[in-house]
Amino acid sequence: MTTPLLTVENLTLNYRTGGDPVQALRGVSLTARAGEVLGIVGESGCGKSTLAATLMGLAGTNAEITDGAVSFRGENILTAREETRRKLRGKHIAMVFQDPMTAFNPVLTIGAQLVDFQHNSGTPKRQRHSAARDMLDRVGIPDPDICMGRFPHELSGGMRQRAAIAAALLMQPEILIADEPTTALDVTMEAQIIHLLRNLQSDYDGAIIIVTHQLGVIAQLCDRVVVMYAGQVVEEADVDTLFHAPRHPYTKALIACDPASLSIKEKRLPTIGGRPPDLAHPPAGCAFADRCAQVEPICRTAAPPRVEIGPDHIAKCHEAWS
Amino acid sequence: MSALLELDRLSVDLSISRWPLRTTLNILSDITLTLARDETVGLVGESGSGKTTLGRALLGLQHISAGTVRFDGTPLKTAADFDRIRPRTALMFQDAVASLSPRMTVGEAVTEPFRIHNRPMPDWRARAAELLEEVGLPADMASRYPHELSGGQARRAGVARALALKPDLVIADEPTAGLDVSVQAEILNLMADLKDRYGLSYMVITHNLALVRHVADRIAVMYLGRLVETGPTAEVFSNPAHPYTGSLIAAEPKPDPRKRRTDLAIKGEIPSLIRRPSGCEFHGRCPLATARCRTEAPALRDIAPGRKARCHFAETYQKQGA
Numbered sequence: 001m002t003t004p005l006l007t008v009e010n011l012t013l014n015y016r017t018g019g020d021p022v023q024a025l026r027g028v029s030l031t032a033r034a035g036e037v038l039g040i041v042g043e044s045g046c047g048k049s050t051l052a053a054t055l056m057g058l059a060g061t062n063a064e065i066t067d068g069a070v071s072f073r074g075e076n077i078l079t080a081r082e083e084t085r086r087k088l089r090g091k092h093i094a095m096v097f098q099d100p101m102t103a104f105n106p107v108l109t110i111g112a113q114l115v116d117f118q119h120n121s122g123t124p125k126r127q128r129h130s131a132a133r134d135m136l137d138r139v140g141i142p143d144p145d146i147c148m149g150r151f152p153h154e155l156s157g158g159m160r161q162r163a164a165i166a167a168a169l170l171m172q173p174e175i176l177i178a179d180e181p182t183t184a185l186d187v188t189m190e191a192q193i194i195h196l197l198r199n200l201q202s203d204y205d206g207a208i209i210i211v212t213h214q215l216g217v218i219a220q221l222c223d224r225v226v227v228m229y230a231g232q233v234v235e236e237a238d239v240d241t242l243f244h245a246p247r248h249p250y251t252k253a254l255i256a257c258d259p260a261s262l263s264i265k266e267k268r269l270p271t272i273g274g275r276p277p278d279l280a281h282p283p284a285g286c287a288f289a290d291r292c293a294q295v296e297p298i299c300r301t302a303a304p305p306r307v308e309i310g311p312d313h314i315a316k317c318h319e320a321w322s
Numbered sequence: 323m324s325a326l327l328e329l330d331r332l333s334v335d336l337s338i339s340r341w342p343l344r345t346t347l348n349i350l351s352d353i354t355l356t357l358a359r360d361e362t363v364g365l366v367g368e369s370g371s372g373k374t375t376l377g378r379a380l381l382g383l384q385h386i387s388a389g390t391v392r393f394d395g396t397p398l399k400t401a402a403d404f405d406r407i408r409p410r411t412a413l414m415f416q417d418a419v420a421s422l423s424p425r426m427t428v429g430e431a432v433t434e435p436f437r438i439h440n441r442p443m444p445d446w447r448a449r450a451a452e453l454l455e456e457v458g459l460p461a462d463m464a465s466r467y468p469h470e471l472s473g474g475q476a477r478r479a480g481v482a483r484a485l486a487l488k489p490d491l492v493i494a495d496e497p498t499a500g501l502d503v504s505v506q507a508e509i510l511n512l513m514a515d516l517k518d519r520y521g522l523s524y525m526v527i528t529h530n531l532a533l534v535r536h537v538a539d540r541i542a543v544m545y546l547g548r549l550v551e552t553g554p555t556a557e558v559f560s561n562p563a564h565p566y567t568g569s570l571i572a573a574e575p576k577p578d579p580r581k582r583r584t585d586l587a588i589k590g591e592i593p594s595l596i597r598r599p600s601g602c603e604f605h606g607r608c609p610l611a612t613a614r615c616r617t618e619a620p621a622l623r624d625i626a627p628g629r630k631a632r633c634h635f636a637e638t639y640q641k642q643g644a
Contacts, residue, residue: 043502044473156591157369186368186529188588191573195586213502216575220582239579257507260532261577265556267514269507269536 004031005174005207006055006093011068013047013054020280024050026231027068032175032207037197039222039239040211041254045276047231052179052211054078056095057085072175090117094168098180100160103167104152110136110163111148117170135166140196158189162196174206181210182217194220215258219243224312227251230276230287237313247307247315249292286318294319325392326491326523327357327380332389334372334379334547347595349375350547353389354622357491362517362524364538364555366531366570368592372547373527374416377493380525381411394490409439412484414494418476422468428454428479429464435486453482457512474505481512488520495527510537531574535559540628543567546595546603549622553629563631563640565608602634610635 011028014021024047032038042048053059055070057077070077072093077085097103104113114132121128129148136144139162152160161181168176178197182190198221201208210221218225218239225242227235227250235248246252250272255261257270274291277283286292289299298318307320334350350372357363365373378384380391382404391398393407412435415421422431429450436443443449451461457478468476477497484492497513498506510533516522526537534541534555541558543551543566551564562568572587590607593599602620605611614634622632625640633639 043504158591187531187570187575188368188573189591190575191583191587192589194575195583214575215503215577219577219579220575222579243577243579254503255577258503258532258577259507259510259536260574262536265536268511271507271511272504 003034005034005073006032006209007069007071008051008055009069009071011051011054011070012066013050013059014064014066015060016062016064017280021064022279023282024063024231024279025054025068026279026282028228028231028233029068030226030233030236032209034174034207035201035205036224037201037208037210037222039218039225040209040228041213041215041218041225042228043213043254043276045279046228048211048213048228049179051228052095052177052209055175055177055209056089056093058089058095087120090173091120091171092173093175093177094171094173096161096164096168096176096178096181098183100157100164100184101152103164104160106152108151109148110150110152110155114148114163114167114170117167121171131170132166135170136163139163139166139169139200140192141166156189157185158192161185161189161193165193165196165200169200169204172206175209176204176206177209177211179211180213183212183214190217197221215243215255216260227254230282231279232287232316233314234288234317235315237309241310241313247309247313247320248288248317249294249319250288251315253291253293294322324359325356326359326361326394327525328390328392329353329355329380330390330392332376332379332391333387334375334384335387343596345596348547348598349595350379352622353549355542355549355552357523357525359490359523360517360521361540362526362538364534364541365525365527365544366529366534366541367544368529368570370546370592370595371544373529373544374495375547376544377413377495377525377527381408381413381493409435409441409487410489411491411493412487412489414477414480414484414492414497416496416499418473418480419468419471421480422471422476422483424468426467427464428459428466428468428471431468432464432479432482432486435483439487441487453486454479456485456516457482458508473501474508477501477505477509478512481509481516485516485520485522489522491523491525493525493527496530497526497528498530498533499528506533513537531571543570546592546598548603548632549630550604550632551630552622553626553631557626557629561640561643563625563629563636564604564633565610565639566604568639568643569607569609602632610639 008030011025013025015024040048115128118128133144136147141147141162182193222239224238226233229250235251253272272291277287285300286304289295304316304318307315332353336347367373398404432453433446433450450464459478498509538555541555545566551567569588601617602615605615620632620634622630625631625636
């Protein structure tokens with residue numbers, strides 16, 4: 001549980017736009033450890049997908065990394081040559097995307113693509129074929145032999161997502177990043193994919209990173225959670241602490257306004273009010289100050305410190321102890 | 323409460339003649355449902371269960387093969403009948419951004435119902451500002467185009483357009499799909515306020531059970547184009563009578579790591595409409611299925627005042643749950 005596989009330190013990334021650059025990531029630090037499921041949660045625009053893409057070395061062409069490092073086994077991915085990074089992708093770090101339809105090539109069969117994904121495994125084609133088949137079986141696809149010959153559009157959303165997970169796991173990567181893996185699915189399929197990921201985790205010694213805006217998925221699946229807001233990590237804790245003793249007002253508000261967390265019917269649901277700040281011109285103080293219920297004068301002038309609440313529990317807030 | 327909308331044994335068939343299929347698909351079958359004035363009914367089910375088709379059929383946007391729709395006591399048979407009640411109904415579409423014409427400003431879009439139905443509108447700009455204000459959007463939003471809006475703003479514009487003619491019935495198809503939790507709560511609160519102010523009746527179509535629990539007075543659960551359970555929301559949630567309803571509730575990821583599911587609430591996928599299962603259509607996924615379920619189709623029957631379920635063993639199932 002303790003070996004850090006992937007370390008992100010003070011990652012700072014701007015998107016070039018016509019006007020002032022958008023500061024999408026503003027000093028993000030986190031670690032992903034072997035044998036652990038790390039959740040990254042936050043609302044749209046908080047930078048979670050940018051972070052996930054950057055971990056793969058896939059930040060867009062208009063992205064500019066101005067500071068920080070992403071180290072995989074001690075090597076900084078960001079400064080590595082593209083050739084090195086290409087070798088990392090798929091083999092060591094793999095990704096499952098939100099939309100399982102666009103993850104596959106529509107004109108090739110699932111089998112052909114799964115065989116192709118192993119191109120640098122150095123094994124004979126027949127072996128690659130059986131590895132692909134076995135992986136489909138492992139992710140719970142009934143009749144994997146038939147599935148090998150199917151085209152992506154012939155599979156349902158849930159089955160396509162299973163196939164995408166199979167594809168990501170083919171090369172036995174040390175790190176699996178899943179960006180909103182269940183958002184496009186029904187609640188019944190979502191439960192099955194969560195169940196699958198949790199089972200995979202028990203016999204997989206790599207790290208799984210789940211990026212999502214759904215607190216339910218985080219609670220059901222993750223060991224440790226990073227909460228992001230306005231391009232920063234505002235709280236980090238193990239999953240039980242995060243849901244039962246959150247310290248950052250944003251985390252508290254996020255949990256409070258999830259209708260799934262209210263067991264009795266409410267006429268009016270709690271909301272957070274206001275909007276996240278414009279990241280082209282982030283405020284000098286705390287980015288959450290304008291929406292915060294516990295705001296103090298200092299919040300508007302000074303950037304909040306990283307407060308260590310306990311081992312593995314960090315909140316970026318002036319009032320973390322109050 | 324008098325009935326605003328009554329559906330009696332409604333069926334929708336689609337004939338398919340594309341090689342190799344030449345068949346009639348029974349998309350909706352035997353739907354009997356009543357919506358009272360001032361009531362909110364939640365229509366839930368997995369993708370492909372026919373929720374959206376039902377919403378379209380009861381507005382006359384989908385050809386009805388059998389059964390009747392009565393609106394405010396008047397049976398609707400011809401297209402002209404549906405056209406006559408059109409101004410008294412409104413639809414909020416699933417994809418809020420796509421439902422706004424990219425070539426119309428928000429102000430033009432929200433006032434379009436007046437033009438379509440030839441309602442007098444002396445000053446459309448003033449009317450647009452009024453409507454936008456009602457849904458919490460600044461008046462200057464009227465001159466914006468849909469691509470300039472955030473997801474939440476587009477939803478609000480959709481609500482403004484739906485309410486333009488002060489309808490009696492609003493059909494909201496996944497009203498918060500794709501929104502962050504805090505914005506979702508804002509939209510739901512807005513819908514609740516407007517309901518109080520104008521005495522609206524809502525039919526909310528969604529697969530989000532947490533949402534339904536908070537907004538709906540009654541829920542109707544669909545499976546393969548049939549209603550499998552109807553009843554008051556709180557009662558159905560606390561003691562579901564159909565195993566499918568129970569499985570859906572159990573499958574929802576609870577935002578609490580202390581309530582993790584270790585088993586699967588529901589296995590498999592919704593079967594294909596082309597090959598409807600024999601007997602009870604849920605038997606392949608049902609934990610209680612017996613030989614009888616495989617051969618004999620259950621009817622939607624009364625199991626308690628105001629509650630119906632389509633299951634041979636509804637009472638047994640309820641006892642087990644309690």
